[in-house]
Amino acid sequence: MTTTLPHATPFSANNALPRLTPPTSRLQQALLGMLAEEAPSATGRLPSERQMMERFSTTRITLREALMQLEAEGRIYRESRRGWFVSPPRLRYDLLASLPFKEMVASQQRCPETEVLKATQCPAQPKVAARLGILEGAPVFHIIRARRIDGRPVLYVEHYLRADCFPGILEHDLVTCSLTELYRSHYGIRISRVSFELCSTVLHSRAAEALRAASGGPAQRVTRINYDQNGRAIDYDDELWRHDAIELTVSAAPQGT
Amino acid sequence: MTTTLPHATPFSANNALPRLTPPTSRLQQALLGMLAEEAPSATGRLPSERQMMERFSTTRITLREALMQLEAEGRIYRESRRGWFVSPPRLRYDLLASLPFKEMVASQQRCPETEVLKATQCPAQPKVAARLGILEGAPVFHIIRARRIDGRPVLYVEHYLRADCFPGILEHDLVTCSLTELYRSHYGIRISRVSFELCSTVLHSRAAEALRAASGGPAQRVTRINYDQNGRAIDYDDELWRHDAIELTVSAAPQGT
DNA sequence: AAGTGGTCTAGACCACTAT
DNA sequence: TAGTGGTCTAGACCACTTT
Helix, strand or coil: CCCCCCCCCCCHHHCCCCCCCCHHHHHHHHHHHHHHHHCCCCCCECCCHHHHHHHCCCCHHHHHHHHHHHHHHCCEEEECCCEEEECCCCEEEEHHHCCCHHHHHHCCCCCEEEEEEEEEEEECCHHHHHHHCCCCCCEEEEEEEEEEECCEEEEEEEEEEECCCCCCHHHCCCCCCCHHHHHHHHHCCCEEEEEEEEEEEECCHHHHHHCCCCCCCEEEEEEEEEEECCCCEEEEEEEEEECCCEEEEEEECCCCC | CCCCCCCCCCCHHHCCCCCCCCHHHHHHHHHHHHHHHHCCCCCCECCCHHHHHHHCCCCHHHHHHHHHHHHHHCCEEEECCCEEEECCCCEEEEHHHCCCHHHHHHCCCCCEEEEEEEEEEEECCHHHHHHHCCCCCCEEEEEEEEEEECCEEEEEEEEEEECCCCCCHHHCCCCCCCHHHHHHHHHCCCEEEEEEEEEEEECCHHHHHHCCCCCCCEEEEEEEEEEECCCCEEEEEEEEEECCCEEEEEEECCCCC
């Protein structure tokens, strides 16, 4: 079942002729071809590494190198110990539209799901306190959620809410309702300003576990601070997205004008 | 010169005792320690891979795995075939402040430099035409620049300007002057709206070459469309940043309010 | 129980950089 | 010219998932 690749000379390293194309990029081409042809198979799962390595007559390490390149490009992704998959189209995430996750995903004809991993009250750590403009150790609600699109876990979020602003909020349904909707309907608080910090990093172990991903996998961090009509910081979100899952968007008038 | 690591049991694979800490994370710890102690050495250059691999008694492949993890975290970076370096602090890039590169970098006590790689007129490719709202093949100016911070090349930009808006702009000094400044001073065009698209990808070969980086290295893409006071798209920028070089920032009123 | 991905070993050659 | 990073080979064991 060994498909012959262009320039597939198994012992070309010992060959006087120069390799026309380096194995990795041949491999990538071949893999892309494979994705184009076969991948639309329901699950989007790729063949096992050993199968691919045999099919393309290469080593596991070399094959993985090529796969990880495609992962970095956002074309494929892996689930820990489960294998490689074709990446679905990116979700468009308009930062200033401030749509709740559920609405944002649904409006793009995808299926949103949420799971609450933790919801407690605790004292504010220094970093959280600084961002919320409150004293270290002041009470905050700490909510951790994992969110899925079409069944695939793509987002790990930690929310920190000023406890004094939202008494009893943990009693509400945190799976179905959006937090900003609760702010408005139950606490009369509207969000009048948001500020974001975006940076590309990696998944820490807890996030990785929640996303069925490899710890250290590529991630896009989006942190967000919401301010109410009085300019007071009311909550702070720390989002970690699988980096291939989103495309961020901003549209506004520049401030210099 | 071999430093003993905690749990450094060279043949632990054949050992009945479980490894207390996996080699890669031991390695990462050790490397972080090394960075903390020695790295502030002027150039920020790390020892050669072979030296590190001997020092930490491991394999080159395993060592590189650990280094690439740190690269993904944005703590170190590499220059193609030149070695590994400690990452300088990220530049804060406020998308809506619309500060020219030079001012933005200087305001953060860093030293900006610019190099023009290409500046020509050419017909608009489909993608460019679509974003500028002009006909395919309509004339655009195509400018490619590489930009450095403190001597390190971090940004590869391609600009596409509507040629009908900016006659003769290629005659100007594109190294020293900001484009938006030229728009205002010579063409009476102000930017009244911007729209961004952000997404994490990899460096294509031209960008990699310009940034002395490995092709396929981690990158942050920032595309930007500028609109004038009549709501007409006047230029389109495609920026590729070394992913560890920036931290993006947005602050504004959400649009739902 | 079989197979998978995750990790690790122990080498090697080449093109390029630094000296 | 010596040494470097980039790439590749040919194996191996383990913990976990899947069947």
